[in-house]
Amino acid sequence: MITILGRSPVHLRLLALVAAAAANDAEVLIQGPSGVGKELYARRIHEQSPRAPHPFIPVNCGALPSDLFENELFGHVGGAFTGARTRNRGLVAEAEGGTLFLDEVDALPLANQVKLLRLIQQKEYRPLGDSKLHRSNVRIVAATNADLLTETQAGNFRFDLFFRLRVLPIEVPPLRERPEDIPPLLEHFLEHYAAEYGQAPVSFTAEALERLLTYSWPGNVREVENCARFLLCTRPGRRVEVEHLPLLSEVMPSSAARLEAQRQSRESFQAAKRRVVEAFEKAWVEESLTEHEGNIAAAARASGKHRRAFFELMRRHGLKARSR
Template sequence: MAYRYNAESRSNKATRANSKSKAESNGPGLLDSGMYDDEETGIDPASQVRGMNILIVDDEANILRTTSIALKSMGHTPFTAENSRRAEFILAEERIDAMFLDVMLGNENGLDYLTKLKARNEKVPVIVFTAHSSIESAVESMKRGAYDYIQKPFIPEEIRQMLAKLERSIALERKVEALEEQVADKDATIRLESEEPDMQKTFNVAFKAANSEASILILGPSGTGKTVLARNVHQRSPRAKEPFITVNCPSLSRELLESELFGHLKGSFTGAVKDTWGKVAAAEGGTLFLDEIGELPLEIQPKLLRLLQDREYERLGENRVRKCDIRVIAATNRDLAAEVEAGTFREDLFYRLKVISVEMPPLHERPSDILPLAENYLKHFAVREGRKNLRFSTEAGRQLVDYTWPGNLREMRNVIERAVILSVGDEIEANDLPDDFSQDESGGPRPGQMISLAELEEAHIRRILAKADSLDQAASVLGIDTATLYRKRKRMGLT
């Protein structure tokens, strides 16, 4: 439906608005159908903001009706309440993105209700309706935490512009939150490029799948950058401007994890002191990232399967079925196929999650990537410490490549940060690296170095012989008979 503002003067409407009469006989309201017709909108469809759930709180039926019509024409979903009690009910039942609140609600003071909302840390931005002659109340509403205000009488274009402004503010807040999360993320500086064919395949598959709505399962040991890959998939997807919400599955008990995912009603369990919306609602329109999905309790798995299949869920303590529009990406360091065999993970959920499956290998399987990744971390921390010319010495670089990196990228980040802090001059030397990086007392090679098995075997035998009390003991440790060890020792030139 479309509308057009007629030529009636704003001053006449102001006079009518300030009367606050609810009687239909007193004439049309501020956004009454008499002010519009169905021929044109006067609103540029291309400039309309993303559809939001908007609660209108006003004691005038005419305002509720006509503002609702205007919001619908702009692609939003309106909810109406004639008083704060009804508004409270809707806030508990619906995910509200913004609220229009009249300063005068019959016998209630709208600003007092605004104060109540802000006192309990309600996150919904509130736009106050105030009469043309009551600029003082508008100023007071801003002091009490209102996002902005609109003077009565108003036209649909003013509503549209206000909501466009709000949408830009929300988008900016999300961007700031995302940047803050990336700064706090220990793996935020991971380089998503590789010289390794297997890694190139992982990135190619993940980024090709980014434009789809398919669920993605990212496999790999802890610290390999699964979260960073998931975030990059989101950033390359059509949902990039919407939230990226992370749920760490092992971090909470079963009941608290279910509440964090789906939300709960007040009193639904011990400690549920108020209604809350979960991470599913927070991710609306965007991506829900389930980290370490292999730790998800078996009792919650059917609910996640329903979310994936039907895009439906229920809050704890609530019988109402809610719809959602989210994309799910999951990650795990577990062998989910083995978990399915063991009966600890649902087979149907496993296959629903792995529509697209990619693997992040451990760092020691990416030898050609080690130095570029380390240099990427070095650049990040050197800039932070004001040492832009800092570099690795030849020996330090060799030790970084030779090290086995059991903690993967997470360990690398910590090692490089430590080295930047402890180093002196423009080079990070080998002695700036942890003791684990230096060769042991025998001076020989270590597992993970670019050497042959024969060289590694000889180095290991030498170390065991140096520590064992006898040839028999050394042979026992090595798992070979004494005669074989004697021959190997002789071949190595040892007597």
């Protein structure tokens, strides 16, 4: 079983979300900065789910060439293109019954986002050169360190795919927002690499330990791991002073600056929430009008809204009914 270390209230809430996600089969979107261990959370979801006996297949979308997307995911039949002498099952077939983990999903070009959307919506795909559709039974877990909402507003990510993936959102905050998790992580990595490298453990002065606990760790868990490896390579069996720590230079913010940053963060959250609601309302109304060929009364009834309230939503978002 994958172990994710931590003891902060945030960490405990994350584990509860992971357990809830594992108990269901809906799509999961894990968001957080680089180095927080998003793949670990994805693997934990898989291992705690009924799909655990089946494969967990990770796909780095950022390293996947655009023109190879279909071939890598959906495979091909023999003779599909020059050089395709034998059949290639593809990663979706490899993950059958299990979990397909799409890391850096924001890196997918729009054309490939459409193909992924069909896989999620219809649970089917077509290998290159094949004349028939194949059914798929995979659970999709995606991850990104980008703000996908901002990417949708910039036209870089499909709005419909964003909400298809974001059924069960899990936000993994940076390590600086959960400092209680630093000690168990550091202790784990020091013990692990002391054993792996065959080195004596290190110890810390009070000043060095305080610096480790107050440092912002911009590289998150990955930086903690690298710090432990560095110290065991350079100070095995010795005491570590502040000057021995391989930490980046940073300006420690004042209490007033931290409060201001928190205030701005809350405002940003509210603004982001408004943007999500507004974007959802507009997309919902547009889709309802399209489905009912511009008939406002019919679209309003199907949406469970009074005609006047539905019309007000149209006015607010600058929408007009298309003529039938």
